[in-house]
Amino acid sequence: MKKAVLIVNPSSGNEEAEKYESQAQKKLATFFDEVEVLRTEAEGDATKFARQAAKDKVDSVFAMGGDGTVNEAISGLAEQEYRPKFGFFPLGTVNDLARSLKISMEPQEAISSFNVDRKSSLDIGKINDDYFMNIVSVGSIPEAISNVDVEEKTKFGKLAYFISGVKEVFNDQTYHFSLEIDGETTEIESSAVVIVLTRTIGGFQHIVPEAEANDGNLYLLYLKDQSITDRLKSVPDIVKGVDQPTENIGYTPFTAGRLTVKEDAELHPSVDGDEGPELPLSFKVLPQHLEVYYGSEQ
Template sequence: MKKAVLIVNPSSGNEEAKKYSGQARKKLEQFFDEVEVRETEKGGDATKFAREAAEAKADSVFAMGGDGTVNEAISGLAEQDYRPKFGFFPLGTVNDLGRSLNIPMDPKEAIASFDSERKTSLDIGKINEDYFMNIVSVGSIPEAISDVDVEEKTKFGKLAYFVNGVKEVFNDENYHFTLEIDGEKTEIESSAVVIVLTRTIGGFTHIVPEAKNNDGNLYLLYLKDQSITDRLKSVPDIIKGVDQSTENIGYTPFKEGRLTVKEDADLHPSVDGDEGPELPLSFKVLPQHLEVYCGAE
């Protein structure tokens, strides 16, 4: 008997999860003998529910919510010897992983178009003892972006991230980092260091056009900025997509690395849009770690 567990965050998507969870359940019942719906009440519930589904040998686990809910569910599966197939119905503001997997951003369309035959493998990243599915960002600009509150996200969508990021461009603060990438050490000065798994950042597709969901790589990007002028010079490179280092942006595909900051800086890295662990940070990729449901090409 094939069982699916649907993990729903009722507060996601301006509390639209309750509206769509019944539709999702009915759709999944076309493909599975049993569908169990579990609603989260607090942070960590999605991780717990996904872990319990894996321990019970469920065939598939689905998440309905934003990037944070999806991250939690993936984290619950990541350490398990038996990992159910994973799928999700996006409800949040950005949904970078959904975009990279060609899943429709409209919840109703995402549910209606689900097909259990469409699957692919997915790399996930490990940061210290946590996991990420899309992006880790460190620095003054990433901190400003991660400080966008729920009300702003609901009202303005991904534009809220863009506006906060632009505001921080005119802040002169940057940091001295030490990077160890696949055994090679580099000293850099930057306001923003980003490690990504997919081509999509902040809802904007093809910023890292070389990145694939299952290529076994992490991708490092950082601004080579020592002034506001340097920061502004990097914008055209970002807009056209980054596939090599330029005068304004550093770029390196890698497998494993470590990031430390020289100053006694109170930096809070953002992991898939939520606050992550304190520096120093260790990274590695877990290649093709999950089998996931995807959208049509």
């Protein structure tokens, strides 16, 4: 018997999950003999549900929610001996992975257009003992963005992140980092260090145009900013998209690395939009680690 588990976060997408849950269950029932719906009530529930589904060797696990819910579900599947196929219906604010996989931002369309035949491999990032599916960011600008509260996200969507980031541009704070990338160590001063898996960051597509969801690489970007003027100079490069180092932005594809900060600073890295582990950070890519359902034709 072919079984799917649908993990639903009732609070995602301005609490729209209940509206779309039955639609998703009915759609999945056209492809699977059994569809079990599990609703999260607390942080970590999606991870627990996905891990149990892997142990039960169900065929597929689906998540309905924002980036945090998707991250939790993927974390539950990561490095299990048996990993079910994974799919999701986005309800949150940014949904970077959904954009990269060409899944509709409209929940009803994402559900109605789902097809079990559209599958591809997906890289996962590992950070210390945790996992990420899109982005890890460290520094004053990323910290300001990660501190955007739920009310602002609901009211302004991805514009809330942009507003918060712009405010922080005029803060002079930078940090001295030590980066070990694929065995080579570099010392940098920056207000923002970002490691990504996909081309979309904060809902803005094609910032890292050469990144693919299953190319086996992580991508490092950092601002070469020692002043507000330097920071402003980097904006055109970011808007254009970064595929090589520039005068204003550092850029390196890599597979494994380590990041430490030299100051006695209380930095809180953002991992897929939520607060992550404390520095120092170790990174590696788990290439083609999951089989994932995507949206329109790739």
